[in-house]
Amino acid sequence: MATVTFDQATRIYPKAEKPAVDALDLEIADGEFLVLVGPSGCGKSTSLRMLAGLEEVDAGSVLIGDRDVTDRPPKDRDIAMVFQNYALYPHMTVGENMGFALKLAGVDKAERARRVAEAAKILDLSEYLDRRPKALSGGQRQRVAMGRAIVRSPQVFLMDEPLSNLDAKLRVQTRTQIAALVKRLGTTTVYVTHDQVEAMTMGDRVAVLKDGVLQQCDTPGALYDRPANVFVAGFIGSPAMNLVTGPAVEGGVRVGGAVLPVPREQLARAAAGNGQVTVGFRPEAMHLVGPGEGVQVLVNVVEQLGSDAFLYTKLAGEDTDDVLHPSDVVIRTEPRSAPAMGEKLWLGVREGALHVFDAATQQRVE
Amino acid sequence: MATLALPGTETTAVRTVDKPERRGGKGARAGKAGPVTYTLLTLTALVSIFPLYWTVVAGSHTNAEIAATPPPFLPNASLFDNFKAALDQAPIGKAILNSVLVSSSITIGTVLFCTLAGFAFAKLQFRGKGLLLALVIGTMMVPTQLSVIPLFMMIADLQWVNQLQAVVLPTLVSAFGVFFMRQFLISALPNELLEAGRVDGASTFRIFWSIVVPVARPAMAVLAMLTFLTAWNEFFWPLIALTNANPTVQVALAGLGSGYVPQRSVIMAGTLLGTLPVLIVFTILGKQIVGGIMQGAVKG
Secondary structure, eight states: OOOEEEEEEEEOOTTOSSOSEEEEEEEEOTTOEEEEEOSTTSSHHHHHHHHHTSSOOOEEEEEETTEEOTTSOGGGSOEEEEOTTOOOOTTSOHHHHHHHHHHHTTOOHHHHHHHHHHHHHHTTOGGGTTSOGGGSOHHHHHHHHHHHHHTTOOSEEEEESTTTTSOHHHHHHHHHHHHHHHHHHTOEEEEEESOHHHHHHHOSEEEEEETTEEEEEEOHHHHHHSOSBHHHHHHSSSSOOEEEEEEEETTEEEETTEEEEOOHHHHHHHTTTTSEEEEEEOGGGEEEOOTTSSEEEEEEEEEEOSSOEEEEEEETTSOTTOTTSOOSEEEEEOSTTOOOTTOEEEEEEOTTOOEEEETTTOBBOO | OOOOOOSSOHHHHHHHHHSOOOSSSGGGSOOOOOHHHHHHHHHHHHHHHHHHHHHHHHHTSOHHHHHSSSOOOSOOTTHHHHHHHHHHHSOHHHHHHHHHHHHHHHHHHHHHHHHHHHHHHHHOOOTTHHHHHHHHHHGGGSOHHHHHHHHHHHHHHTTOTTSTHHHHGGGSSOHHHHHHHHHHHHHHSOHHHHHHHHHTTOOHHHHIIIIIHHHHHHHHHHHHHHHHHHHHHOOHHHHHHOOTTSOOHHHHHHTTTOSSSOOHHHHHHHHHHHHHHHHHHHHHHHHHHHHHHHHHHHHO
């Protein structure tokens, strides 16, 4: 087990104008489960591949433990990787797949068999050791890929969207299994996903990337409660945080004909750019207030989920016939007493639940 | 199981072949072929096998009997006399042994080198890759005749004239084979498999041996079959590089029955002798080769 450090690590693909990963600075502690998350093309997989040695590092360096591995080939890095499509060797049995790395490392046959059997037992694969990958289900293949990684007892596990080929139910089930397994093994893990729910549920810390730049790296709770900028605020959380931009006025920010109160000092700093301020509030941060006290919204769509109901609402005064954008504000509410479609509500934001961003720089203002 | 193959017009029958039977569990398989299909296939098979049959017939008669009208249509007992005549006139036994040696060496060399080069062109990144591939493919456009004289001069300088390596070495790699393996590996070998190999600690050669070769096996089998047949049938260059003292089958056959009146029956008997080894090999290996081709098709 070891720490992992990205020190200004940069990757520029040939003929590309912008770096795929731009001066990434990240320190991952020994035994930590770090999730890299972001939309397609944000550089999360490239970062992982740089750590694996499958992608060149054009500037900066990558360290595993105290060792600079920037220019070392993958086999000298003591890592194991789980690929999105599992990349199992089709002509080898499950046992041979899992033992291949050990065979290459010169581990003797008996020891190899022992370690493969041990890993197979953990992953409930013992009865499939003699089968070829094509005779396995998707979930079993995924476990073989995991087995191939853990059998080596590497310093770092790298996982590149290992759940994205599974169906929704199996994904949730496997998600918890992987998290539990990695905790039990205590191995440093870097996990790439585009699914923010996976990121929030699995990671000790989550690093959010966009356009090759690290936006924020923090615990799931901190990311949710104190997003560093508008992108992170909108990316983390489902449904996403409501983000509305309006002019700074006396006492707050004007949103849809009402003023959301923001402390004077915070408002001044947020409006320093262009006088506009972006405010964000989570769907669960809203509550009903008396007429004229908050923002008035019109309920356009009601989604019943059983445990919750989501109201997709339009700020009063906006164009309510815009079917492509039926909602400005999403509200989470009690499913049993949810307002009906077409109702008009007055809403306020709970104390302390308003996030304030500078509309010009998109950065959080405290 | 109901069948759509009703006797009738050709269109009905052809449609039957194309359309898989859908009714019932077993019906999900491909439909049954109709009588027209069978007739067409039988005709095709007969046309294909006729030259071989004629070789047997002509090889088992005398020259005069073949020239008669109508010609004979059934084999005769003189086949073994003609075999004997052919074996007396040319060193066919030695030629077959030489051809086996030459064709096997060329096949092993071509399959190995073309798979290596095809893998490099398909999956490895190196400077000048595009240019090198263009050069390799470009050599396919150079006619063999153009290179014969310089090649012969080289062989003569090396004092290899009339030696088997003169036939083997110039054809150990083929541009077609390189291109064929490259095209197969580009689609059949996912990059992640190679990356998994690298992460598992394999060297490039080990990746080739343990991961690429098993995946490439169907294409290698097809290339081996094509190369072996081409090498066995090769006549032009072996005729130049070898003499009748140390010939391959095709060179030996060229020297058969070459008197004032060509002895066709002896030539045919010799040809039959020269073809039999290939026929036997492919009758035995046919299933595996077809199996290999099918496996490749299913795996995609």
